[in-house]
Amino acid sequence: MSKFDRTVLRSWALASVLVGVAGTAGLLPHAAMAQPAAAVRGLPDFTDLVDQVGPSVVNIRTVEKASSRAGANGMDEEMLEFFKRFGVPIPNVPRQQRPQRPQQEEEAQPRGVGSGFILTADGFVMTNAHVVEGADEVIVTLTDKREFKARIIGADKRTDVAVVKIEATGLPAVKVGDLNRLRVGEWVMAIGSPFGLENTVTAGIVSAKQRDTGDYLPFIQTDVAINPGNSGGPLINMRGEVVGINSQIYSRSGGFMGISFAIPMDEAIRVSEQLRATGRVTRGRIGVQIGQVTRDVAESIGLGKPQGALVTGVEAGSPADKAGVEAGDIITRFDGKAIDKVGDLPRLVGNTKPGSKSTVTVFRRGATRDLGITIAEIEPDKAVAKAPEREEKPKASAAAQQVGLAVTELTDAQKKELKIKGGVVVASATDAAARAGLREGDVILSIANTEVAGVKEFEAVLSKADKAKPINVLYRRGEWAQYALIRPAR
Numbered sequence: 001m002s003k004f005d006r007t008v009l010r011s012w013a014l015a016s017v018l019v020g021v022a023g024t025a026g027l028l029p030h031a032a033m034a035q036p037a038a039a040v041r042g043l044p045d046f047t048d049l050v051d052q053v054g055p056s057v058v059n060i061r062t063v064e065k066a067s068s069r070a071g072a073n074g075m076d077e078e079m080l081e082f083f084k085r086f087g088v089p090i091p092n093v094p095r096q097q098r099p100q101r102p103q104q105e106e107e108a109q110p111r112g113v114g115s116g117f118i119l120t121a122d123g124f125v126m127t128n129a130h131v132v133e134g135a136d137e138v139i140v141t142l143t144d145k146r147e148f149k150a151r152i153i154g155a156d157k158r159t160d161v162a163v164v165k166i167e168a169t170g171l172p173a174v175k176v177g178d179l180n181r182l183r184v185g186e187w188v189m190a191i192g193s194p195f196g197l198e199n200t201v202t203a204g205i206v207s208a209k210q211r212d213t214g215d216y217l218p219f220i221q222t223d224v225a226i227n228p229g230n231s232g233g234p235l236i237n238m239r240g241e242v243v244g245i246n247s248q249i250y251s252r253s254g255g256f257m258g259i260s261f262a263i264p265m266d267e268a269i270r271v272s273e274q275l276r277a278t279g280r281v282t283r284g285r286i287g288v289q290i291g292q293v294t295r296d297v298a299e300s301i302g303l304g305k306p307q308g309a310l311v312t313g314v315e316a317g318s319p320a321d322k323a324g325v326e327a328g329d330i331i332t333r334f335d336g337k338a339i340d341k342v343g344d345l346p347r348l349v350g351n352t353k354p355g356s357k358s359t360v361t362v363f364r365r366g367a368t369r370d371l372g373i374t375i376a377e378i379e380p381d382k383a384v385a386k387a388p389e390r391e392e393k394p395k396a397s398a399a400a401q402q403v404g405l406a407v408t409e410l411t412d413a414q415k416k417e418l419k420i421k422g423g424v425v426v427a428s429a430t431d432a433a434a435r436a437g438l439r440e441g442d443v444i445l446s447i448a449n450t451e452v453a454g455v456k457e458f459e460a461v462l463s464k465a466d467k468a469k470p471i472n473v474l475y476r477r478g479e480w481a482q483y484a485l486i487r488p489a490r
Contacts, residue, residue, distance in 0.1 A: 044187050044238060050201055052240045055143050055172040057191040057233060059198045060114045060127055060150075060164075062135035115192035115233030116140065117242065118171045119163070119272065123148075126272060127232030128247055129155035129162040140166050143199060154275030158283075159217055159263060160247050161271040162232075174234060177241030179266045182220070184209060190224045190246055192233030202226070211261065212343040219261040220244045226260035235262040244268075270351065284352035284375035286325075286360070287318020289480050292342045293330055297483045300472035301330075301449050302366045308332040309345040311362075313480035316419055323373040325362060327481030328445060328474040332368065333361035350378065365449055399463040403471065403486050404431030407444065409455050418443065418476065422453035426475070436473070436484040443476040 114131030118124075125140060132138055138150040148166035155162035189203045204224035211219040220235065226246050235244035244262030274281045290309040298306040308330040314321050325331075332339055334348045335358045352358060354377035359370050400406060407424040415421065423445045429438040438444075444452065448465045449472060452458040465471050470485040 044203075046189050046201065046203055049189055049236060049238070049240055050191070053174060053234065053236050053242075054191060054199065054201075056118045056174045057143065057199070058116045058118065058125060059141040059193045060116045060125075060131055060232060061139040061141070062112050062114070062132060063137040063139070064135055113193055113196045113229050114231045115229065115246070116164070117232075117234045118173050121169065121171050121173045123166040123168045123171060124153070124272075124276065125150065125164050125166060126245065126268065127162050127164065128245065129157050129160045131232045132162050132164060133157075138164055140164065141198070142171075154279040154281075156271050156275065156281045158281070159267060159271050161245065161263060161268050161275070163272050163275045174242045175240060176265055176269060177237050177239065177243040179243060179264050182206060182209065182237065182243050187238050188222055188224060188243065189236045189238075190222075190226060190230060190233055191236070192226075192230035192246060194225075194227035194229040196229055200230075202230075207259070212341070217263060217267060218343070218347070219247075220264055222260050222262060223258050224260055225256045227256050282354055283350040283378040284354050284356075285318075285378040286320040286323075286349055286373055286375065287315035288320045288325060288331075289313035289315075290331070290342055290345060291482055294483075296470065296485050297472060300470060300485060301363075301483075303330060303363055307341070308339045308363065309342045310483065312482045313476075319373050319376050320360075323360065323371045325360065325371060325373075326364065327476060328483070329362040329364050331360055332363050333359075335359055349375065354378075365446070365451070399459055399465075402467055403462070404433035405429060405438070405462075407455055407458055410443065414443075420445065420476070422451065422457075423476070424452060424455050424458045432486050432488065436486045438473065438475060438484055438486075439477075441477070444473055445476060445481065446474040447471060 112131065112135075114127060116125045116127035116131070119126045132152055132155060135152070138152060140148045140150045142148075146168075148168060150164040150166045153163040153165050184206050186206055187203065188206055189201060191199065191201050194200050194202075202225040204222050206220060207223050208221040209218070211221045220243065222235065224235065224246075226249050230246050231248075233246050234242040235246055237243050243265050245265070245268050246260065247263050248261050249256055250259040250261075271281055289312045291312045293303065293306045293308050293310050295306045297310070298304060311320075311325060311327055311329040311331060313327055314325055331345055334345060335352070337344075337348055339345050339348075349358075352375045354375050356375050358373050358375055360373055361368055361370050406427040406429075408427050410418075410420075410423055410425055414425070415423075420443070423443045426433075426438055426440055426442040426444060428440055429442070444458065446452060447458060447461050450461045452461060462471075468488055470487045473484045473486060474481060475484060
């Protein structure tokens with residue numbers, strides 16, 4: 001091979017290497033470039049959303065009238081007049097600071113700043129109840145700088161939703177989104193007035209749905225920056241729809257820490273419709289006190305998995321009482337809808353119209369049953385009844401001693417007062433019983449998933465129970481009932 005041939009060969013090899021290297025930068029032959037590449041998504045652009053929804057977001061200022069009758073040193077105006085009339089020096093106030101003329105009876109004082117959004121073109125605006133609470137005057141400012149004095153149509157503290165009305169037409173109303181389409185991880189945006197800075201835009205993702213932080217609300221959790229003044233503003237999805245009302249944050253410092261909560265729009269719309277129709281919200285109630293069903297309790301009573309709402313007490317004369325619901329029942333369904341966790345029941349019952357007929361499904365001592373119930377309107381909770389009277393401590397049986405219990409019979413008066421048919425009173429609780437949380441004065445209604453009418457039945461059931469395994473006890477303390485698990489000592 002000639003010198004010239006060897007030079008050409010080396011040049012050809014070097015060119016091949018360079019082509020290979022260049023190919024990694026996108027210069028490969030057509031056949032190699034035809035291979036599919038992994039799709040790469042860029043960050044979302046919110047500019048169009050801001051243009052679309054921004055005009056629907058409003059700033060809300062509230063004013064309250066502060067009385068000026070308290071004068072110098074916090075002293076009432078009438079007392080100040082007494083000192084002036086008789087020439088007596090005003091105590092603890094320098095002469096140059098003493099009032100020379102009467103002040104006005106009342107003067108307007110700024111109270112707070114929040115956000116809201118236009119719900120309808122004819123001037124209904126939605127915000128948080130805590131934004132307008134206690135306000136004597138509400139001022140709504142649009143993005144075009146027009147200001148309106150608003151009339152409070154209604155506010156609901158339980159859901160923190162309020163509706164106010166301004167006298168205007170042709171306003172840019174928001175579009176309401178479908179919460180069923182909202183997915184954890186999708187981008188959302190907030191517009192509001194944090195610290196009074198109007199038309200501030202922040203963005204993030206949906207961190208969780210159905211977050212239980214209140215009796216009637218399954219909140220939307222996000223990492224969108226929300227601060228004081230954002231309250232009442234909209235949470236907006238990438239389709240330009242409002243999916244929630246920014247309401248609260250989790251914070252140890254008072255400022256945003258990466259966790260914020262929004263009221264789901266479907267719940268807010270339901271509340272706003274009632275506020276606009278009647279100025280108030282009516283909710284259903286059935287008259288039960290409920291608690292969580294733990295895994296241990298569920299397994300011990302044969303329920304299987306922890307689900308439903310444990311009835312810890314039934315209000316006398318309530319719809320639940322008339323329907324036959326008992327303390328210790330597990331409500332697993334309401335009108336056919338499953339109660340997966342305890343917070344589901346108040347929402348389902350609360351959203352039911354008072355006076356309507358419903359069905360509750362309860363799990364009681366190994367079996368389920370459906371009970372017809374008439375929904376009443378919610379009212380303030382009643383006071384807890386006093387605990388039953390105590391009798392002298394008897395000598396515990398051998399079976400009861402093993403679990404640290406001594407019990408006595410219930411008197412007829414106690415049964416009548418507590419509205420129960422049977423049970424026993426705990427005279428003393430030590431060892432395993434005390435560790436389970438039982439104490440003197442508790443009334444045991446059932447043990448080992450079996451009702452007990454009195455001491456004789458109690459001891460018979462307890463003597464047959466396997467003391468090597470946890471024993472479930474349904475007991476009542478005052479007005480309410482709950483489960484305990486007596487575990488053997490190890």
